Amino acid sequence: MGVVDKHSLLESFSVGRGVVKPSRKLYIIEPGNVRRVFEALIEKFGYGGFYLSTIVGTDLRDEGRIRLDYYIVLLPEEETVVLRTFIPRENPVIDSLVDILPGALSGECETHDLLGVVFRGNPFLKRGFFAPRDVVEKGEYPLRKDSGV
Amino acid sequence: MKRPRLLGLVLKNLVSKPATIQYPRVKTPVEPDFRGVQYADLGKCTGCSLCAIECPADAIKMTPIPPEYEVPKTNPRRIYPLINYGKCVFCYRCVKVCPTNAYIATNKYDIAGVSRLTSEAFSLTTLRRVGS
Amino acid sequence: MGVTKIVEIPVVTTEVPVGPQHPALHEPLLLKVYAEGEEVVKVEVNTGYNHRGIEKLCERNTFYRDIFVVGRVCGICNAVHANCYVRALEQLLDLHPNKRAQYLRVLAMELERVHSHMLINAVMAEIVGFETLFMQIMLDRERVMKAKEILTGGRVLADYMMVGGVRRDIDEEKRQRIRELLLKLKPRVEYYRKVFEEDETIVKRLEGVGRISYSEATSHSLVGPTARGSGVKIDSRVSDKYDAYGEIPFNLVTRSEGDSWARMMVRWDEALESIEMNIYILEHLPSDGNPVPDERRLPRRFPPGEAYTRVEAQRGELTYYVMSDGKGQNPYRVKIRTPSFNNIINSAFMYIGYSLADVPVMLTSLDPCISCMERVTVIDLEKNTRYRLDLKQLAGGKL
Numbered sequence A: 001m002g003v004v005d006k007h008s009l010l011e012s013f014s015v016g017r018g019v020v021k022p023s024r025k026l027y028i029i030e031p032g033n034v035r036r037v038f039e040a041l042i043e044k045f046g047y048g049g050f051y052l053s054t055i056v057g058t059d060l061r062d063e064g065r066i067r068l069d070y071y072i073v074l075l076p077e078e079e080t081v082v083l084r085t086f087i088p089r090e091n092p093v094i095d096s097l098v099d100i101l102p103g104a105l106s107g108e109c110e111t112h113d114l115l116g117v118v119f120r121g122n123p124f125l126k127r128g129f130f131a132p133r134d135v136v137e138k139g140e141y142p143l144r145k146d147s148g149v
Numbered sequence B: 001m002k003r004p005r006l007l008g009l010v011l012k013n014l015v016s017k018p019a020t021i022q023y024p025r026v027k028t029p030v031e032p033d034f035r036g037v038q039y040a041d042l043g044k045c046t047g048c049s050l051c052a053i054e055c056p057a058d059a060i061k062m063t064p065i066p067p068e069y070e071v072p073k074t075n076p077r078r079i080y081p082l083i084n085y086g087k088c089v090f091c092y093r094c095v096k097v098c099p100t101n102a103y104i105a106t107n108k109y110d111i112a113g114v115s116r117l118t119s120e121a122f123s124l125t126t127l128r129r130v131g132s
Numbered sequence C: 001m002g003v004t005k006i007v008e009i010p011v012v013t014t015e016v017p018v019g020p021q022h023p024a025l026h027e028p029l030l031l032k033v034y035a036e037g038e039e040v041v042k043v044e045v046n047t048g049y050n051h052r053g054i055e056k057l058c059e060r061n062t063f064y065r066d067i068f069v070v071g072r073v074c075g076i077c078n079a080v081h082a083n084c085y086v087r088a089l090e091q092l093l094d095l096h097p098n099k100r101a102q103y104l105r106v107l108a109m110e111l112e113r114v115h116s117h118m119l120i121n122a123v124m125a126e127i128v129g130f131e132t133l134f135m136q137i138m139l140d141r142e143r144v145m146k147a148k149e150i151l152t153g154g155r156v157l158a159d160y161m162m163v164g165g166v167r168r169d170i171d172e173e174k175r176q177r178i179r180e181l182l183l184k185l186k187p188r189v190e191y192y193r194k195v196f197e198e199d200e201t202i203v204k205r206l207e208g209v210g211r212i213s214y215s216e217a218t219s220h221s222l223v224g225p226t227a228r229g230s231g232v233k234i235d236s237r238v239s240d241k242y243d244a245y246g247e248i249p250f251n252l253v254t255r256s257e258g259d260s261w262a263r264m265m266v267r268w269d270e271a272l273e274s275i276e277m278n279i280y281i282l283e284h285l286p287s288d289g290n291p292v293p294d295e296r297r298l299p300r301r302f303p304p305g306e307a308y309t310r311v312e313a314q315r316g317e318l319t320y321y322v323m324s325d326g327k328g329q330n331p332y333r334v335k336i337r338t339p340s341f342n343n344i345i346n347s348a349f350m351y352i353g354y355s356l357a358d359v360p361v362m363l364t365s366l367d368p369c370i371s372c373m374e375r376v377t378v379i380d381l382e383k384n385t386r387y388r389l390d391l392k393q394l395a396g397g398k399l
Helices: A003-011 A029-043 A103-117 A133-139 B007-015 B050-054 B093-096 B120-124 C055-061 C061-071 C076-091 C099-128 C131-153 C172-198 C200-206 C214-219 C261-284 C339-345 C356-365
Strands: A016-020 A026-030 A050-060 A067-074 A080-086 A093-095 A118-122 B039-040 B060-064 B081-085 B104-107 C013-018 C028-035 C039-046 C307-312 C316-324 C331-339
Touching: A003 A026, A003 A029, A003 B081, A003 C261, A026 C039, A029 A050, A029 A067, A029 A080, A029 C013, A050 C316, A067 C316, A080 C061, A080 C307, A093 B039, A093 C013, A103 A118, A103 C339, A133 C356, B039 B081, B039 B120, B050 B060, B050 B093, B093 B104, B093 C061, B104 C356, C013 C356, C028 C356, C039 C356, C055 C061, C055 C172, C055 C331, C061 C076, C061 C331, C076 C307, C076 C316, C099 C172, C099 C200, C099 C261, C099 C356, C131 C172, C172 C200, C172 C261, C200 C261, C261 C356, C316 C339, C316 C356
Parallel strands: A026 A080, A093 A118
Antiparallel strands: A016 A026, A050 A067, A067 A080, B039 B104, B060 B081, C013 C028, C028 C039, C307 C316, C316 C331
């Protein structure tokens, strides 16, 4: 199965397209669909067909939402694609991937600890994963733009 | 399984000189362009503060030059960059961004000591005292 | 006399903390190991001992100051960090350094790979109990450090990358000296590789310990020599062909065994490849102009945009995401994902079923770098004020 199949699969879920420099294809996906995309990827191409490189959470304070980017590397071509989704800043909840894709653990734990995104169904989420205790006690999420940290 | 011969290496090391250097009694050999202590030549410095703005470690503070020194006319505000070497990371950003190439780079690396070391003594020697 | 009584000793799960002081390397990380007898049944990875706030610090500083901030994420891999960040900035600015600069960048990064791989193999020798070998490898590693000093002006912290090129050029004399050092080093590395391949003690200690299969490596997002030791062909040098990697011949090293020994052998083979690459670079160094940009004339304003760059650091794929909103002098968001971040946190599954004594060996075979893994956030709540840590405190690199 070539890389074209993988792109057409991602495209079928996407509601928008874009590019992150240097020429990484970007697919915008509804937050409710993120888990389904990964389920489809695993089902069609298996665990050896891709890996989740990183989860980047960005606080877009002016727009009132948090942007989550899932960077996936397609194997064996080693092409990086981006799945982008937006969740509301007030109630940042999204389905966890950790039970179907264990590699999501580190990214989800970090994003929860530093940005306050709740990954529904991830039992390993905890504050103080990285942030020091005084920040945790105050209930601050350091990477939010208004955290005052 | 064949074993690689380590014995020869061990014997060689038993008779050879130790590889370690007795610092500080013996100086470590460094390159002439090793990034060591750097300071501003106040004959060229214009007090523009660009190095203090660009310093990634906030190690440079613009400080007034004491009144007993003759300051060139190109430095009307009579200030100079005072580098705190305890904070400095020796990235040489200041050396490279200086618009007048006023920084003097040396390969002096042995700056550990009991007192706080700054560039004050180095920089002020580049100026003449009033009346001398 | 027959057996009259059988005493059953219940198997209790014991919790054994490995770390946070010196779990294997001299770095803070806590592995909570749950063992039944000698057998490991569960491992929890506890982090947060070395958190310094680099990502937030990057948002606070200007684009150019950040080049030196990210160089201090980790001491061992500072050139690759800076390279990755600088290339992200170049993508934003649409700037392209010339060929000579690209070759010199690769030279600095590959020198770093050689000394990093030598270091972790030396540490592995120490963990195995082979301290003489540790000393020997570290002694020969000094040659690479010297080569790096000649090239960049610093033994460890290179500060060599700059937007649009590198920060200092090399002349004919330096070129010859680096080449001689590498030629002297090469037989030594070949010898150490042979020691790791053939020495009974090392092979018995490492073989079959911490096996990772191909699909486990990809599903747990393991990268770098850890994944390549399991036969996963990932190397951003090959796929992204950044800087001059498209022009310099080298082989992608993989092994199929998937155990600790395979990971260490991948490192030795890569170190040899890197030495070959460096000699190639020094012999084929193009001279198409000055590789050193004038740092006073670089563009001060960054257009809005986002860039995501990957680089093959010594421990695996390192990625930087840099976003500029075009409004100020500072980046809006910098996200650093280091290889150790995936390799350490996601690999808790690997320890299960092995004995307690194998834990340090397995951890070392991942080449963990805690200072790489942990970044972000510095605050002082007592005074309720922000403060900025000076870089000396931030520069907690490895060793």
